[in-house]
Amino acid sequence: MTSGRKPAEGDEARQEVAEEPTPPTRSGEKPKAPRDANQALVYVQKLTKAYAVRPGLFRAPELLHALGGVSFYLRPRETLGIVGESGCGKSTLGRCILRLVEPTLGRVIFDGHDLMALSRGELRKLRRRMQIVLQNPYTSLAPHLTVEDIVAEGLDVFGLAASRHDRHEQVVGWCHRVGLAEDLVARYPHELSGGQRQRVAIARALAVRPDFLVLDEPTSALDVSVQAQIVNLLQDLQAELGLTQLFISHDLRVVQHVSDRLGVMYFGKLVELGRTDAVVRTPRHPYTRALFEALPSLEGKRRTLPLLDEAANPSPLAPPGGCAFFKRCPNAEPGLCDIDEPTLTETEPGSRHRVACWHPCED
Amino acid sequence: MTGRPGDDLLEVADLTVEVPTPPLGDLATVVDGVTFTVRRGEAVALLGESGAGKSMTTLALLRLLPEGARSRGRIALGGTDLAALDERSMQRVRGGRIGLVFQEPGAALDPMYSALWHVVDAVKLARSLGGREAREAARAMLARVGFPTDRHDAYPHELSGGMKQRLMIAVALAGEPELLVADEPTTALDVIAAAHVRALLDDLRRQRDLALLVISHDVAMVAELAHRVVVMYAGQVVEQGPTREVLDAPRHPYTRALLDCLPSLGAGAEPRPRRRLAVIPQGDGSAAAGCRFAPRCAGSRAACHDAVPPLAGGPEHEARCLFPLEPGGSP
Numbered sequence A: 001m002t003s004g005r006k007p008a009e010g011d012e013a014r015q016e017v018a019e020e021p022t023p024p025t026r027s028g029e030k031p032k033a034p035r036d037a038n039q040a041l042v043y044v045q046k047l048t049k050a051y052a053v054r055p056g057l058f059r060a061p062e063l064l065h066a067l068g069g070v071s072f073y074l075r076p077r078e079t080l081g082i083v084g085e086s087g088c089g090k091s092t093l094g095r096c097i098l099r100l101v102e103p104t105l106g107r108v109i110f111d112g113h114d115l116m117a118l119s120r121g122e123l124r125k126l127r128r129r130m131q132i133v134l135q136n137p138y139t140s141l142a143p144h145l146t147v148e149d150i151v152a153e154g155l156d157v158f159g160l161a162a163s164r165h166d167r168h169e170q171v172v173g174w175c176h177r178v179g180l181a182e183d184l185v186a187r188y189p190h191e192l193s194g195g196q197r198q199r200v201a202i203a204r205a206l207a208v209r210p211d212f213l214v215l216d217e218p219t220s221a222l223d224v225s226v227q228a229q230i231v232n233l234l235q236d237l238q239a240e241l242g243l244t245q246l247f248i249s250h251d252l253r254v255v256q257h258v259s260d261r262l263g264v265m266y267f268g269k270l271v272e273l274g275r276t277d278a279v280v281r282t283p284r285h286p287y288t289r290a291l292f293e294a295l296p297s298l299e300g301k302r303r304t305l306p307l308l309d310e311a312a313n314p315s316p317l318a319p320p321g322g323c324a325f326f327k328r329c330p331n332a333e334p335g336l337c338d339i340d341e342p343t344l345t346e347t348e349p350g351s352r353h354r355v356a357c358w359h360p361c362e363d
Numbered sequence B: 001m002t003g004r005p006g007d008d009l010l011e012v013a014d015l016t017v018e019v020p021t022p023p024l025g026d027l028a029t030v031v032d033g034v035t036f037t038v039r040r041g042e043a044v045a046l047l048g049e050s051g052a053g054k055s056m057t058t059l060a061l062l063r064l065l066p067e068g069a070r071s072r073g074r075i076a077l078g079g080t081d082l083a084a085l086d087e088r089s090m091q092r093v094r095g096g097r098i099g100l101v102f103q104e105p106g107a108a109l110d111p112m113y114s115a116l117w118h119v120v121d122a123v124k125l126a127r128s129l130g131g132r133e134a135r136e137a138a139r140a141m142l143a144r145v146g147f148p149t150d151r152h153d154a155y156p157h158e159l160s161g162g163m164k165q166r167l168m169i170a171v172a173l174a175g176e177p178e179l180l181v182a183d184e185p186t187t188a189l190d191v192i193a194a195a196h197v198r199a200l201l202d203d204l205r206r207q208r209d210l211a212l213l214v215i216s217h218d219v220a221m222v223a224e225l226a227h228r229v230v231v232m233y234a235g236q237v238v239e240q241g242p243t244r245e246v247l248d249a250p251r252h253p254y255t256r257a258l259l260d261c262l263p264s265l266g267a268g269a270e271p272r273p274r275r276r277l278a279v280i281p282q283g284d285g286s287a288a289a290g291c292r293f294a295p296r297c298a299g300s301r302a303a304c305h306d307a308v309p310p311l312a313g314g315p316e317h318e319a320r321c322l323f324p325l326e327p328g329g330s331p
Helices: A090-097 A120-127 A148-149 A152-158 A164-177 A180-187 A194-206 A226-242 A253-260 A274-280 A286-294 B054-061 B087-092 B115-127 B129-144 B161-173 B191-208 B220-226 B243-250 B253-260
Strands: A042-052 A063-073 A079-083 A103-109 A130-133 A212-216 A246-251 A261-266 A270-275 B008-021 B026-039 B045-047 B070-079 B099-100 B179-183 B213-216 B230-232 B236-242
Touching: A063 A103, A063 A270, A079 A253, A090 A212, A090 A253, A103 B008, A120 A180, A130 A148, A130 A180, A130 A194, A148 A152, A148 A164, A148 A180, A148 B220, A148 B230, A152 A194, A164 A194, A194 A226, A212 A274, A226 A253, A226 B054, A226 B253, A246 A253, A246 B026, A246 B054, A261 A286, A270 A274, A286 B099, A286 B191, B008 B054, B008 B213, B026 B045, B026 B054, B026 B070, B026 B213, B026 B230, B026 B236, B045 B054, B045 B161, B045 B191, B045 B220, B054 B179, B054 B213, B070 B220, B099 B161, B115 B129, B115 B161, B129 B161, B161 B191, B191 B213, B191 B220, B213 B220, B230 B243, B230 B253, B236 B243, B236 B253, B243 B253
Parallel strands: A079 A246, A079 A261, A130 A212, A212 A246, B045 B213, B045 B230, B099 B179, B179 B213
Antiparallel strands: A042 A063, A042 A103, A261 A270, B008 B026, B008 B070, B230 B236
16 A cells, blocks of 8 residues: 555565566666566566545545555566455456556556556557456457457557458467367357357457467356366467466466466455465465465365454455454464564565565464 | 265256247257255255256256246155145245255345345245344344354445355245255355355254255365265266265266366476366267267267266266276276
């Protein structure tokens, strides 16, 4: 949150470790041409979004804090998974990064360009390189367009098709790559199954040859057998096209399967971030641990830890001082956790496994 | 999931449902000869993907099928043939002997009324109690499902998904049902709220000797909650048996495939290229003469396309497959 709370003493030492590959250019600077693997393709810095909402007809507008200063980077060809429960701000995050929703504060550097400093025209040009695939393929495809016109939308906007014939060839090529039969290009969305529609949405996003793909719950509306197909498809395409991906989902199983690194969001902030295997095997934040604990187990194992109180979530209209997880946390220390907000800090120096907690869980 | 189930409460035998399909209203068979039982104190799950016929099965046993649909077969609750009841008596069964919990708790609640009102209303209807007694009973019910006292006067929009689902469960319990039917009770909920609801359903089943029929697409949820699982595919039961047996050693290739396409926890530790998820090939067998799953089955042979295989292998664990999988192996 952006309240002017003074950092307490000792905060200094635990200040956020500067995200590793961070060569953001100053706004206005020319982009650097080569990108090596160490350089971040996407660098997100203290991204914040607050909405003005009216809590009642005759009440003054208040600020709803959807996103409270999220920072991370994405290396080229990397998949960062973002997981969290509904209302944690994960979708807002995806949209703010692409400036589909205007962030209140913070910066996004995409391949050297400060997206917040760009004019509409400049941003529009960069949009080709940043695409999004949404959850619901039933509402995200225009019902009056054929599959061909949907997939070609980006080609038309960015003038990437040399001729009608070329446009058709490209569309058929993409349909082929995402596993859609060629004869489907003349169909309308309502004639397709959920899985086919999601393939269309993926083809549309990829047809403009983006570098960066935001996937917002891309498999959540699908049956498990279809979900498996789409997950495999996304992984294949990523390897083939060298895509950088931000994979947002509430589904822990899917996210940890597809991501190299995993970020856990709670109440508008990242509370844990690290290599996926580290976060899955040794979750440090009590909230992350609770999430994994709450998953039903295929083996039918019984839970070992008590479930967290589900009713003690704070209100986004009045964010608490200190840690937002305080009231639900088994490790909470009154007088510390409810006063000082912990920042994302490495669990051990050099581990790159970061947690925002004063009393992280041990093994 | 502990405790010994008692005698049969719900018996569904050879249930077939046909529904009219657009544009001409031709009847399509969406449930085809489904047979299963639920005992007192037992949790049974109908497991399947969309189009498997699990929701239509549920609607048929509640006699809530859509206009123009036809159903055949025997549905009995504690020996009472539900098909033979007149509509008034059936209304008393719904919300009485059978309680209902749906996927979207919000959709079943009236935004104009408080949480407590919903339960009071249900208690009055089901047990014809007076105002004061009904309120007492409703409060007790809300306490039973872990609904916080200070939220009794809250309206549905002020409640979280998990709280709404608790409220729905309290409403469903108002008639002191013998059978609780829960259609995807945790699908719309967040991970932690879903775990709470599973724990609550399991508790209620044990303490009230309630029979629980859970309809779900979620294998892991079924693994945690159900004693027995009935796997459905394209309107038919393709496998059924004790949950652990079915999930540990599935005999039908569809059940095996459903398990395999679920990402396992911890697989993320493997370096790229990752282990791929198993995939069921596309294919439509709904009109096939033989096994409905044959067009998508890796192990299908010529005989599979001739006639629908019978459920075999019983008595407890049976599968509708001519070449059932051996434990841990391939066909």
